[in-house]
Amino acid sequence: DGTTSAVLLSAELLQNAWELVLQGVHPSAIARGYRQAEEACRAHFAELIIEANDDQMLAAARTALSGKIHGAMQIHLAELAVKAATAV
Known part of the structure; x- marks a missing residue:
């Protein structure tokens, strides 16, 4: 059902964000980058939609x-x- 995958992906994103914070990247810049990545993913997935009966x-x-x-x-x-x- 994707539950485990969602948890693992979230954990990896948080780990990557923490590493960026340790490198001095501001948390708002990290959040902005994640939002941009989300928008890009949504746009890509929108192209993959096929209608099903x-x-x-x-x-x-x-x-x-x-x-x-x-x-x-x-x-x-x-x-x-x-x-x-x-x-x-």
């Missing part, structure tokens, strides 16, 4: 649930996930 989203949801939940419950939860995703 309900069947494609259902297949992706079922794949994500495979190995965790089986049978009818997997199908039901995948359908709920697609319904929730398309509602927002």
Whole structure:
């Protein structure tokens, strides 16, 4: 689900920021740099977006649930996930 990856990435960013502080870089400059990097990432990811229909989203949801939940419950939860995703 990406939780571990998010924690590890955050820890690495904080470690890098701390090293920059120790080198004399002002924290506001570090924050500004991270914001610029975020904007660049968002712009890049926006270019990668592809539209998916309900069947494609259902297949992706079922794949994500495979190995965790089986049978009818997997199908039901995948359908709920697609319904929730398309509602927002």
